[in-house]
Amino acid sequence: MSIQIQEGIISHVTDLTKTAKEVIITLADALVCPPGSFVNFFIELSGAPVRRAYSVVNANAEQKTVTFSVRHTLNGVVTPEFWKDDIIGRTVRVMGPLGLNTADKLSHATVHLFAYGIGAGVIKAIAEYSLQNPTVTTMTITTGSRNEEDIVYKSYFDEIAKDNPHVTVKYVISDPLDQSYPFKGYVQDHLEGLSFDDSDIYMCGQEKACNALLEKIKATNPQNTSFFVEAFH
Ligand SMILES: Cc1cc2nc3c(=O)[nH]c(=O)nc-3n(C[C@H](O)[C@H](O)[C@H](O)COP(=O)(O)OP(=O)(O)OC[C@H]3O[C@@H](n4cnc5c(N)ncnc54)[C@H](O)[C@@H]3O)c2cc1C
Incomplete structure (x- = not known):
């Protein structure tokens, strides 16, 4: 292009x-x-x-x-x-x-999407693309933000999770005083239940947060996994 x-x-x-x-x-x-x-x-x-x-x-x-x-x-x-x-x-x-981390490079049936703060815009675009792709059978979306009010494009993520059984969404909140969601702290501490083998992993947002998540996922030694890191700095 x-x-x-x-x-x-x-x-x-x-x-x-x-x-x-x-x-x-x-x-x-x-x-x-x-x-x-x-x-x-x-x-x-x-x-x-x-x-x-x-x-x-x-x-x-x-x-x-x-x-x-x-x-x-x-x-x-x-x-x-x-x-x-x-x-x-x-x-x-x-x-x-x-940019190099474009959606046409995604190739797996399982797609794990991670958004930090304003990085949710990119994740929305990737989610929209993956929803149109019939070969995608599992899509997980995890966002990290300070509190519930700061979750960007939350209504979009809620809607696609409601309408598509293969889509799940999880919101991780770092503010300990915000009681809205059970997942507290950092995204990388809430990876339970996710299997990273044979998947595309796309993360977007602050560089520091992406690096911490990347390190945690790589430590699980995933096989046949493609990583896409769109870090803002
Ligand atoms: C590939 C890519 C994609 C991006 N996509 C988005 C996006 O979709 N949405 C988005 O919001 N952002 C995005 N960003 C970030 C965006 O480009 C800007 O960096 C961001 O909006 C901040 O711009 P600013 O001019 O307001 O802040 P800046 O003026 O650039 O300042 C940024 C920070 O540096 C500090 N600072 C500035 N000058 C100094 C100095 N001399 N000494 C010490 N500290 C200083 C400021 O106080 C501030 O905290 C992206 C970045 C990249 C690389």
């Missing part, structure tokens, strides 16, 4: 959680971004373009929009812009699709 650079307009910004927003950029021409890909996003700030990478949430269709989800970074340069009232209508540029 050839990489394009296109101008676009920020056309929609909606709340996902208190600290996360979904952003839609309307482009002049159609762009196809495979699930698991990201775009480089350029926005003019103080007269100079600033670049950040954002993973694509609405993937695989030829469309004149790009959607990504953004977590507000305190003291960040770019993310506070999405919380400003005048963000709608701003002209930006996107370069993409980029």
Whole structure:
């Protein structure tokens, strides 16, 4: 797929959680971004373009929009812009699709998906793709977040788990005071019941969290397993 650079307009910004927003950029021409890909996003700030990478949430269709989800970074340069009232209508540029961990590389009937925080956007795109794939017979989704309010795309994950018997979802909450779910602490401490042999393992989110999970899974010595690590830094 050839990489394009296109101008676009920020056309929609909606709340996902208190600290996360979904952003839609309307482009002049159609762009196809495979699930698991990201775009480089350029926005003019103080007269100079600033670049950040954002993973694509609405993937695989030829469309004149790009959607990504953004977590507000305190003291960040770019993310506070999405919380400003005048963000709608701003002209930006996107370069993409980029990235190596694209869904077309998944090959197993069992898919284990792990999302940390805003990494849930990528996991949603991969889950949507895997749901369309009739050879996938087991899909597990595990998310890690501070509390229930911070679970991004929870209603989507709940819905697909309800409608598809081969999909299960588990939410791990690190805030000890949040009593919403029984799984407390870190994702890597709640791998019970998952068999990693003959599977695709896709994880997305903070680099530190992905590395800790990867180490824990690899220590189980899984056989015939493909790993996809989409780490944000
Ligand atoms: C492949 C890829 C995909 C990504 N996908 C997403 C995504 O889908 N959604 C998403 O929200 N993010 C994603 N990211 C992260 C994103 O690109 C940005 O890094 C993130 O949004 C923060 O940008 P920012 O400008 O707000 O923060 P930045 O200004 O980059 O600051 C980041 C942090 O560094 C600190 N910092 C900055 N400058 C200094 C300094 N001089 N000294 C000390 N500390 C400093 C800031 O305080 C802040 O905590 C992705 C990253 C990669 C690499």
